[in-house]
Amino acid sequence: DTGVSQDPRHKITKRGQNVTFRCDPISEHNRLYWYRQTLGQGPEFLTYFQNEAQLEKSRLLSDRFSAERPKGSFSTLEIQRTEQGDSAMYLCASSLGDRENEKLFFGSGTQLSVL
């Protein structure tokens, strides 16, 4: 068990460019979550996968954002035509199930800076 890993740790991009982040969950976990965290705030839910199926998307996830989990293992989050407001920490988490007491295991995040 190596935990949840995210790549890259940091990404600096120019406004209008596309960026893609990767998340590798804990291997036996079939639930995967993406959150966004801005400075001084708590994480905000973006989207959730059960295996390869994307079951819920937040209103925060505009049409410039797309997430995939093609084989039910790793996931990617792509942001097209980045804007300065997209600058944030993007956190990935995974869990074994969705019981009420199921805790989420988080990665260290990808810090995005849009110039």
Next chain:
Amino acid sequence: AQKITQTQPGMFVQEKEAVTLDCTYDTSDPSYGLFWYKQPSSGEMIFLIYQGSYDQQNATEGRYSLNFQKARKSANLVISASQLGDSAMYFCAMRSTFSGGYNKLIFGAGTRLAVHP
């Protein structure tokens, strides 16, 4: 709507003393779970403690305990014998089994704790 409120942006505590971090929540769901996470400067969210809405006793995990007052809708985290390594952001979060909310955690804005030697 479900909501978590943490009213203390920052807290200071002397090493080896106890500290209480406040959390209130709002939900109309009869069943829910409450979590506390720690986020050090490295960025990773670390699970600390869980309390179920139907649990009769307050949860404890080592130096962490949760002061759960259901009628007041509060779930305060108590850290005993503070250590320098406890300096971090602390987030309260909630998960409900109804209202379609069972598949995500909702977080508060967090409290930054600084432990002084």
